[in-house]
Amino acid sequence: MSAVSIRNISRRFGSAAAVAGIDLDVEEGQFVTFLGPSGCGKTTTLRMIAGLERNDSGTIAIAGQTVSDAQRGLFVPPEKRNAGMVFQSYAIWPHMTVFDNVAYPLRVRRMAGAEVQQRTQEALRTVEMGPYAERSATALSGGQQQRVAIARAIVFAPKVLLLDEPLSNLDARLREQMRSELRGLQQRLGITTVYVTHDQEEAMALSDRIIVMSKGRILQDADPESVYFRPSTVEVAAFCGSPNIVAGRVLRSQASPDGISYLQVAGAGWQGWARAGAAIAEGSEVSIVVRPEYVEISPMTADAPERSDERPGIQWQGQVVENMFRGFRRTLRVDCGATRILVDMPADLDVAKGQKVRLSVPAERTWILKEPTANEPAARI
Ligand SMILES: Nc1ncnc2c1ncn2[C@@H]1O[C@H](COP(=O)(O)OP(=O)(O)O)[C@@H](O)[C@H]1O
Ligand SMILES: [Mg+2]
Known part of the structure; x- marks a missing residue:
């Protein structure tokens, strides 16, 4: 009862x-x-x-x-x-x-x-x-x-x-x-x-x-x-925390034994793998939830290789346009051309404004939703 x-x-x-x-x-x-x-x-x-x-x-x-x-x-x-x-x-x-x-x-x-x-x-x-x-x-x-x-x-x-x-x-x-x-x-x-x-x-x-x-x-x-x-x-994703909601399109689906699907997705100037609760038809417009605390950041240097994992997640290149020290964390806003990505990192690390950086998020730390993102929301800090 x-x-x-x-x-x-x-x-x-x-x-x-x-x-x-x-x-x-x-x-x-x-x-x-x-x-x-x-x-x-x-x-x-x-x-x-x-x-x-x-x-x-x-x-x-x-x-x-x-x-x-x-x-x-x-x-x-x-x-x-x-x-x-x-x-x-x-x-x-x-x-x-x-x-x-x-x-x-x-x-x-x-x-x-x-x-x-x-x-x-x-x-x-x-x-x-x-x-x-x-x-x-x-x-x-x-x-x-x-x-x-x-x-x-x-x-x-x-x-x-x-x-x-x-x-x-x-x-x-x-x-x-x-x-x-x-x-x-x-x-x-x-x-x-x-x-x-x-x-x-x-x-x-x-x-x-x-x-x-x-x-x-x-x-x-x-x-x-x-x-x-x-x-x-x-709507649920955006209400909990301040995630990046990235617009993408499904290129290829791959079902996983645990019921989670990995999809190859592409967006403005990038492509990679991301995770979903179920397979989604190729060609579908989707939204990819990328939490700022799971975005890895490294300075872009001439000799830094691109990651070459089996399912390489998503990578962007961009420039730091905002840097906010918040005490317990530091939040950066990175301009990646058509996409702006918030990155949350330990506050004692610093990446100067203007610095060119490479961002990456592992596929298993993303979440795809079967809804198009009409206007890519300028993520808030
Ligand atoms: N006694 C009332 N008379 C007229 N409208 C009301 C009354 N109580 C709530 N509403 C309206 O109903 C909606 C839901 O209100 P409410 O349940 O208080 O929302 P929440 O608690 O989620 O903020 C709101 O649009 C509110 O203006
Ligand atoms: Mg109330």
Whole structure:
């Protein structure tokens, strides 16, 4: 039985579809994240699971119980859904103490006083806020308020924890700390979690599984490494990191025993081998995802030989036109005629602006998508 089961849910606001047909099964104990740009329907989807928004079509079940069925007019209110929710704004009540904030869901459920005491203390201990119980909720830092919001969401031992961008109001350092606290807490409690964020790095760091959304639909549903290394579309690839998306055409296909295909591809002034999830017909226009951190760079000297591997990947020649020191890495932009390639390298290495260079990427570190690249995007640093 899935902890959360969603079938074909959608939601319109006026004439615009915020969510346009989503299917999802979340297994018990899984940490699943909706990832996508602002306005793609993440919050609306989460609010429909929580019961704070009605789905216009489809069904939602939590722990095997149908909580919403648009066609049958069935709608279970939020407090009866067995889901704890944490909002971006925390929604901590300022006029209450920390204890009363966390105890609130238990009091709404008319739990006996002694049990309220015991469970509230336990939830506060879980988020390491025990000593703050009698403090006014306004006398807390952002990180502490976030912990209180999490304690309040888990205090009634819900089947599912729903979190909407809970870390986005924290500064960068605290955000990273809370990120690992949150993952640790989720694993300790083993609680099924549905998380929403527009931050791809946060999604990768936290999740067992990422649902990439765009315009109210799911683009890809996979584990973080698949989303990053084997994106299903150019849009997914471009949303995760700042990859080079290079326009190419298939010259020749070669299937590999492990299901990965190596294709000979050519583009403006180059040709080489690249990797794809399946064979693609010769002559097809494709996009090749080349991550800046996998591009190897060497100065172009008269005696430097071209690489001559069996499947030589892709090589370009060009000139460094931009060099950005970023502390932990250095990013170069290399002008290779019709193609501009971003290269990410250790920051203590340096290649001067104006230097002529040879770039190469091994075939197994590329990823071909069966979509033409209309305009080669000028990759961003
Ligand atoms: N209550 C509402 N009334 C009208 N439009 C809304 C409402 N809530 C969300 N929307 C619209 O629905 C779309 C999806 O919003 P939302 O789910 O909040 O996206 P996300 O959380 O991914 O940023 C957006 O275009 C947003 O403007
Ligand atoms: Mg949102």
